[in-house]
Amino acid sequence: MKKATLFFAAPLAAVAALFLFAAAQVAAKHNTPESLDARTAPVGQINVAESGAATGGVTVAASRGRQSGEAVYERTCAVCHASGIAGAPRTGDREAWRARLAQGMAVLLEHAINGFQGETGVMLPRGGNTALSDAEVEAAVVYMVELSR
Ligand code: HEC
Known part of the structure; x- marks a missing residue:
């Protein structure tokens, strides 16, 4: 044992x-x-x-x-703006953007940051991603606008 x-x-x-x-x-x-x-x-x-x-x-x-405009766009904005669902102006659709661009960048940015209810739908503040800084939202707006004019 x-x-x-x-x-x-x-x-x-x-x-x-x-x-x-x-x-x-x-x-x-x-x-x-x-x-x-x-x-x-x-x-x-x-x-x-x-x-x-x-x-x-x-x-x-x-x-x-600080995320680039493209990164913010791809991660947060493209969900609606790539295809134009829920009344979102489709990125690259010049017709859909013409009148919006005419408002000027300050208005577009204000709408993107604070959200707004327009004629085609509801744009959520910061596209619903509250973690984004103003600078990141602005970079995304610039990115979208450049592809849509
Ligand atoms: C859940 C869907 C959705 C997401 C996500 C979204 N948007 Fe929008 N966005 C909309 C809709 C809908 C409109 C149009 C509202 C209208 O004009 O009635 C709009 C309009 C806009 C406009 C035009 C504002 C104007 O004055 O005409 C800008 C700029 C914009 N979005 C930027 C962004 C940015 C930047 C992001 C990402 C950070 C984003 N959006 C994410 C739905 C969305």
Whole structure:
């Protein structure tokens, strides 16, 4: 019986030792000042870091700063404006944009940021994406307008 016990106990002890070692490593890693900073940072920041890592980092990190007009358009505005659903003026449709462009950029921008109810439908504030900054909405408007004049 003694031999059998040893036969099981020895590998078990080895596994347990490995576990303890790994746990110690993890604990040591988690207690660096950097990791403490990361864990006590605002939730939003941690999410950015995580999603950045998951998608290769570059795009997400960049988009958090300031998205290009094209990026904003593709992600938020194209849903309605690419096909012209729900009464949205289709991007590139000069007829649909002529009278709108005549209002001037300031009005278009005001409508895009604050939303407006026109004759053909409802434009939501920031196209429904409230996370967009004024500058990002403006860049998207400029992008759409350039393709539609
Ligand atoms: C849910 C659909 C939808 C989305 C998403 C959307 N729009 Fe619109 N947008 C509309 C509709 C509908 C109109 C036309 C309203 C009308 O004239 O009755 C419109 C009109 C506009 C106009 C013309 C305003 C004017 O004064 O004629 C601009 C500029 C515009 N959208 C910009 C954007 C931008 C920039 C985005 C993305 C950030 C966006 N839209 C996303 C539906 C949408």
